[in-house]
Amino acid sequence: MTINQLLGSLDTALLKETLPTAGAVLAQKLPPFYDWLQTELGLKNVPDSPDHATKWVVGFLKNQDSLTRLVELHKSIPSKALERSIPRLVSAFDEVEPTAVKEEWEKAIAALCLVLAVAARENQPSAT
Numbered sequence: 001m002t003i004n005q006l007l008g009s010l011d012t013a014l015l016k017e018t019l020p021t022a023g024a025v026l027a028q029k030l031p032p033f034y035d036w037l038q039t040e041l042g043l044k045n046v047p048d049s050p051d052h053a054t055k056w057v058v059g060f061l062k063n064q065d066s067l068t069r070l071v072e073l074h075k076s077i078p079s080k081a082l083e084r085s086i087p088r089l090v091s092a093f094d095e096v097e098p099t100a101v102k103e104e105w106e107k108a109i110a111a112l113c114l115v116l117a118v119a120a121r122e123n124q125p126s127a128t
Contacts, residue, residue, distance in 0.1 A: 003118070006111045011104050016061050018101050022093075025105075026050045026057070029092035036088065041081040060112075070112065071119040079120035086113040 001009075015022070030050035037043045047053070056073075059065030074082070090110050096102035 003111070003115055006107075006114070010108050010111065012061055014101065014104050015108055018105070019058055019061070021096060021101060022057065022105055023054045025092055025096060026054045033085075033088060033092065037081070037085060041084060043077065043081060045076060057108075057112075067112075067115050071116065074116050075119070075123060077116075077120065079117065079124050082113075082120050083117055086110070086117065089113060 027050050030047075030053055034046045034048075034050075037046050056065055056070065060067075060070070090106050090113065093102050093105045093109065096105060
């Protein structure tokens with residue numbers, strides 16, 4: 001499955017309908033996630049609030065923001081740090097009910113993280 005197929009398989013109607021749920025999850029879970037990025041992974045340029053991520057997700061679902069912009073915003077993150085952070089970010093939705101909403105949001109976040117991971121690897125200088 002390609003990234004475009006994965007993104008195309010998202011239930012955008014369900015995601016749009018449940019944006020308030022996702023916004024609440026992100027508002028609660030992103031601040032400790034950002035702290036973890038700074039303390040455990042040593043990242044310096046970490047947002048001070050979850051607002052940007054929530055706005056970006058909303059913009060993306062409403063076709064107002066692009067994957068290119070997402071990659072631009074995250075290009076300074078080393079690929080290893082990015083890859084270590086993906087499971088933690090996806091798991092932010094662990095407690096969401098019903099299960100269909102939880103799984104669709106996990107799939108959406110994982111798909112967006114996959115785009116970032118691929119871009120980070122492509123932008124890494126080769127080790128040869």
